[in-house]
Amino acid sequence: MRIYIQLMFESFRFAWEALRSNLLRTILSLLGVTVGIFxxxxxxxxVDSMEKNVKDNLAFLGDRTMYVQKWPFGFGGPYPWWKYVNRPSVNYAEYEFLSKRVTMAEAVAIFDQQGGITMKNGSSSIGNITVLGVTESYQTIVEIPLGDGRFFNELESTAARQVAIIGADIVDALFPGIDPIGKTFKMDGLNFVVIGTMKKQGESLLGGPDFDVACFVPYGTFDKLYHTKNSDPAICIRGLETDKGMEELEAEVTGLMRTRRSLKPIEEDSFSINRTEQVVAAVEGIFGALYTGGAVISFFSLLVGGFGIANIMFVSVRERTNIIGIQKSLGAKNAFILYQFLFEAVFLSVLGGLAGLFLVFLLTFIPFGSLELVMRANNIILGISVSAVIGTLAGIIPAAIAARMDPVIAIRSK
Structure with missing residues (x-):
């Protein structure tokens, strides 16, 4: 064990001497590894940060949730909109029908939304607000960042009361410096009472409504204000934990909807059942392709870096041929020489990789709007591991050449 520690120390010393005595040459040789690892x-x-950001922003879709609506989710390829445009939209009566009969669901809700709404409070106003009409069970299906106050209850929902939960930007615009709970504002000629506010969310890279400029109202109130022939509500259903894959729930909902719409066995469904897993799978597919593309492009940089390490090791072997001969004449075995040069190659490559990782670490301090870059431990381990592999592959041939040298010929070399 002691001999191996001594060998490692000697190899480290030789590598450090090579780095210090030929600083410019070594830096230029390691630049390829640094750029490749970076x-x-x-x-x-x-890609990791973007994927996390996107999935966090997709939280508005809910967990174990499916959506019954007119249009199916579309991912990749041509979207055959002409097949769906004449379908009827789901409605409140169908929501009530499902909520009373479905047995494999934890909660059922209906929602719709309208954008571009202006809200006023005295001389203050804010425009381009998204108003969402939902039933009271919506909060148990979808993650709503509720701050102060509360969500509306079943009575307020069924009675279509004029109550609202508003986002942080609306609070700042209509009620600056005061507690908005219990205060009123005007929207499309009606007075609404604020019963709750939402926490500040900031900009989102991708996702549903921006909750900072969103307002939740009871579905009946929304329907009274904004119901038109272009309305396109959706019924959202949260499945039971025991129903893995929500296959039983989907089968049950499909049968109930076909019964409700009196569809014959030979007729196609006149509705779509969309599941959150479809969105997540599409996102993972996109980012998987980005991973592959990035790895292929980076491979060429690492290839250049590997040749740089190999070049510096060939030069090092030639410069230290006489020393190799002396070591062998004093009893150093081939494995000792091989390990010495191989360790040196790995050390230099890892040094270049650490420089690349440091550059990536500095990159995480640069603001990218709503995208927060996070350098995880697995990225650091990957960078060091790849550097070590590149060093091993680049140094194995020079190290083998050094190990097979004839000690007499090596000592006589100049």
Whole structure:
């Protein structure tokens, strides 16, 4: 064990001497590894952060949730809108029908939304607000960032009361510096009482409504204000934990909806059942392709870096041929020489990789709007591991050449 520690120390000393005595040459040789590790880890950090951001912003869809609506989700390829445009939209009566009969659901709700709404309070106003009409059970299906106050109850929902939960930007615009709970504002000629507010969310990279400029009202109130022939509500259903994959729930909902709409066995469904897993799977597919593309591009940078390490090791072997001969004449075995040069190659490559990782770390401090870059431990481990592999592959041939040298010929070399 002691001999291996001594060998490692000697190899480290030789590597450090090579780095210090030929600083410019070594830096130029390691630049390829640094750039390659920076490229591949930067891509992975960027893709990881984007994927996390997108999935966090898709929380508005809910967990274990399916949506019964007119249009299906569309991912990839041409979207055959002409097949769906003449379908009837779901309605409140169908929501009541499902909520009373479905047995494999934890909660059932209906929602719709309208954008571009202006709200006023005295001389203050704010425009381009998204108003969402929902039933009281919506809060148990979808994650709503409720801050102060409360959500409306079943009585307020069924009676279509003029109550609202508003976002942080609406609070700042209509009620600056005061507690908005219990206060009123005007929207499309009607007075609404604020019963709750939402926490500040900030900009989202992707997702549903921006909750900072969103307002929740009871579905009946929304329907009274904004119901038109272009309305396109959706029924959202949260499945039971025991129903893995929500297959039983989907079968039950499909049968109930076909019965409700009196569809014959030979007729196609006149509705779509969309599941949150479809969105997540599409997102994972996109980012998987980005991972692959980034890795392929970065491979060429690492290839250049590997040749740089190999070049510096060939030069190092030639410069230290006489020393190798002396070591062998004193009893150093081939494995000792091989390990010495191989460790040196790995050390130099890892050093270049650490420089690349440091550059990626600095990259995480640059603001990218709503996208927060996070460098995870697995990215660091990957960077160091790839650097070590590149060093091993680049140094194995020079190390083998050094190990097979004839000690007499090596000592006589100049």
């Amino acid at each position: 490229a591949i880890i930067a891509v992975f950090v960027l």
